[in-house]
Amino acid sequence: MKTSLGCRTIAAIAATMLPLALVSACGADASDDGKTTLTVASYGGPYQEAQAEAFFEPYMKANPDVKIVQDGPSENAKLRAMVESGKPQWDVVLLANDFGNESQGKWLEPIDYDIVEKASLLDGYADKFRAGADVEGTVLAYREDELPTAPTSWADFFDTKKFPGKRAVNKFAAGGILEAALLADGVPEAELYPLDVDRALKKINTIKDRIVWWDTAAQSQQLLESGEVTMGLVWVGRAVDAGKASPVKIDWNTWLSQDAYWMVPKGTPNAEEAMKLIAYMITKDPQVAFTQLIDYGSVNREAAEDETVRANPNRPSNHLDTQVPMNDDWWAENLEGVMETFNAWVLA
Structure with missing residues (x-):
């Protein structure tokens, strides 16, 4: 992870x-x-x-x-x-x-x-x-006992009608939520970068009241294990550990390189x-x-x-065909400015 x-x-x-x-x-x-x-x-x-x-x-x-x-x-x-x-x-x-x-x-x-x-x-x-x-990777993990069907796409993470419940999300601009939002909004993977930050935040706004922000990996795991959230964008190691103690599964159709x-x-x-x-x-x-x-x-x-x-089945290297690589060079050049925009949006 x-x-x-x-x-x-x-x-x-x-x-x-x-x-x-x-x-x-x-x-x-x-x-x-x-x-x-x-x-x-x-x-x-x-x-x-x-x-x-x-x-x-x-x-x-x-x-x-x-x-x-x-x-x-x-x-x-x-x-x-x-x-x-x-x-x-x-x-x-x-x-x-x-x-x-x-x-x-x-x-x-x-x-x-x-x-x-x-x-x-x-x-x-x-x-x-x-x-x-x-x-490693940031994956979409979910409580299979709390959802009517298993999520299979980025769009499912943002669909709170079909997939009810709260979402666990890393309170960090480069934690994967911006990429997930744009992919869910229909942006092709090949056109993901440079990230359209405003468009991503507009999409995240549709579930903002359902988000439980996490700061540490331990928090993300606890949120899933307790059932406080039904889905989460979390690090793969924490998702796997949560699955050892509770009915948590990973959707390998939706994950980002980390x-x-x-x-x-x-x-x-x-x-x-x-x-x-x-x-x-x-x-x-x-x-x-x-x-x-x-x-x-x-x-x-x-x-x-x-x-x-x-x-x-939970080895990230077994699922490279569905991995969405994060553009490290773009983030290295833009992290500071995006963080300012993202943090201001979180507090708004």
């Missing part, structure tokens, strides 16, 4: 209770025992625990001369500040769709595709300054070793192992077709 476009940042704040081995303020190329130390920053919580089990621990076992130190939560602003100080403390960092575009390349090392196998990644997950970590990417901060003295770690993490076996620990999809082509991955 990809904030995706900010939503991961919100989630990361709640993850600070995770007992991570934090890097010292000064950072280091090598530890006292002579090993190369790589500091990896991620989102924390069960997500980072799964990464440690699937990626970090096996890599250290296979490379005894490398020590991986975990830090978190990762944040765009922290990365920029580190790089601008000339002393980046992170060697590898996981961030969401809203960072790592070419316009932000001054804070990042280019991915070395002589080390990282570009061809092994799914289409769209190998960029100049970032390599895909996993396939992904995570590995990046290397510009100026790290361990760039080559960082690339080697990324190269390992995107290979088939570690990717399959990760998907067995948490409900996200694999970015590795072979792993995405693995029987154990395909067997789970």
Whole structure:
């Protein structure tokens, strides 16, 4: 689960209770025992625990001369500040769709595709300054016990007569609601960007009194589990978890990409070793192992077709044919202005 476009940042704040081995303020190329130390920053919580089990621990076992130190939560602003100080403390960092575009390349090392196998990644997950970590998504989740029929389109989310009840929506402009509104209003996927924000808000106005806004992923899951809402635009991991405790299902005809990417901060003295770690993490076996620990999809082509991955219908990488990719470059250029417009509309 990809904030995706900010939503991961919100989630990361709640993850600070995770007992991570934090890097010292000064950072280091090598530890006292002579090993190369790589500091990896991620989102924390069960997500980072799964990464440690699937990626970090096996890599250290296979490379005894490398020590991986975990830090978190990762944040765009922290990365920029580190790089601008000339002393980046992170060697590898996981961030969401809203960072790592070419316009932000001054804070990042280019991915070395002589080390990282570009061809092994799914289409769209190998960029100049970032390599895909996993396939996540914002999905339409619904209470099958509260609706007369299952929703099957973006328009169904906005049809409160045929599909009664409240809607859970992320109170974040880039959380997917604008795209969902335009698709529901008849905009073809190929013509979605640049987003017509005014048209989207006009469409959302038709259900504004039925929206329950959520700020954290935990809130979105609770809203579905409690039955306070009958539908929600939520992160796939939370939708799957809600379905374990209540009759919550996912409509895979309607979902938006929300992904995570590995990046290397510009100026790290361990760039080559960082690339080697990324190269390992995107290979088939570690990717399959990760998907067995948490409900996200694999970015590795072979792993995405693995029987154990395909067997789970809630893997986002099993549904790429219905995925609506969010345009990260457009959001990187327009997020600030759209946020101002969106926040003003929410309060109106």
